[in-house]
Amino acid sequence: MNYRISDKFVSLKPSAIREIFKSLGTPGSISFAAGNPNPDSFPVADMRRFADEIFSSDPVTALQYGITEGYTPLRKLVADRLKRVYNIGAPDDDLIIVTGGQQGIELTCKVMCNEGDTVVCENPSFIGALNAFRSLGANLRGVPLTDRGIDPEKLEEVLKSDPKVKFLYTIPTFQNPAGITADFETRKAVLALAEKYDILILEDNPYGDLRFSGEDVPTYKSMDRDGRVIYCGSFSKVLSSGMRIGFLCANRDILSKIVVAKQVEDVHTNVFFQMVCAKYLSECDLEAHIAGIRNMYRHKAGLMISALEENMPASVSFTRPEGGIFLWCSLPEGKSLDEFVKRAGEKNVFVVPGTAFTADPAEPSRSFRLNYSMPTDEEIVRGIKILADIARDMGCE
């Protein structure tokens, strides 16, 4: 049969990262391509205990349909933590539990954008979000990142020229893929522009808890004066990614529509895991657990940065993240990213080419993303040496 795939989906390609996963598994291969949290960050023993307790004491709640907004005790615990840690939560705000931050991003676009509306994003940006926006018929406009976050001047050029912009999608802290954090000045400038041009900001912050150096910067949501920031968070990088628990905090008027959209999509987020998550938040010390993850990633990022400093030719630049799980390397002008990625793959070292993250898929890139949360220490050192040899071999000085 000739399947007539919808216009929206016919041109969408599978994530380059998922494709790279298919090449993994060769013994001795090293993957810097993942976006996964390190499995040592999963609190397995606590989860097993909570699962037992839930099925002994309250199996019906766990196994029955739940309410779309989320398991009430979890909503309250998440709202309390957001207030305590991030000063987020205005009187007009509400909070909904979603099936991973990914769903929060998609639902926001679904509720706010008509087909043909524009979503502005950092260029490069998170492929999962970009594909969600594309699948909903939004136009994407990428704004370059500087080492201080999204470039406000370039952002204003887009906002001036395009009256169809509905919102800015931004990952201001430990950005995926670049590992960059927007500084306070940038955030003030961007928020002022959002006010001037009357657009919303979708602030995606799945890595915000994972700072291992430098100073915290206030979230957009905590600086929001008039309900224009929609905040998306997730437990994927601090408790478990397979649990699929994220949350949106936004003005009630927006959230009430998001509830309807979620009802259509999946009725509610898995109740059992919401209960496990609630037990974890109320009975364990999440902040101490996060401190342990920060220590692990501080060590791994430090190791990768040292290996890059010691081995990479000076013309290959890279970001020095203060948290999160990625850094971003760029080849010098005139060097082919395709050739670099191909040669690395031949040596069983896998990186994600920058072309996987561009707002315009046809846009060329000289950059690639490196993940340090998953590889072992030995793999980080060995893998970076292999990449450095390839760069030198290609004439990078």
Ligand SMILES: Cc1ncc(COP(=O)(O)O)c(C=O)c1O
């Ligand atoms: C920037 C960003 N946002 C959102 C997500 C989605 O996370 P989840 O759906 O697991 O909460 C990810 C996952 O890697 C991400 O990198």
